[in-house]
Amino acid sequence: MRSLARLLLVGVGGLAIGCGGGSSGSVTSAIAVTLSTAPTVTLQTGGKLTITASIANDTTGAGLAWSIVPVTGCGSYLVVSDTTVVYSAPTSLAASCTATVKATSFADDSKSASVEITVP
Secondary structure, three states: OHHHHHHHHHHHHHHHHHOOOOOOOOOOOOOEEEEOOOOEEEOOOOOEEEEEEEEEOOOOOOOEEEEEEOOOOOOEEEEEEOOEEEEEOOOOOOOOEEEEEEEEEOOOOOOEEEEEEEEO
16 A cells, blocks of 8 residues: 555556646747937937947847938938937027927837927
């Protein structure tokens, strides 16, 4: 009887050790885009703002696309590198305006970061 009890304990212990419940597949983290600036900035006419983006977990290396809204009338940007742009506020304005500069992941266009720039 003792040997049967030992066998059962060893058998149950072996099952418990073998059951990890984990997956052997790798876990991938979601792409994340961040900017070097605050989410909102006020800039005087003629001012410039350097914006640098970081993209995490972009295993494809696809990089970023930059955009500005509105496209005209409230400044422009110059792409310095894949991850950096320089926004230039208009030199004169009839009324204040707000532009949004956005960096979007090419690999996952639902991942982006933006800065809203107000020129009073």
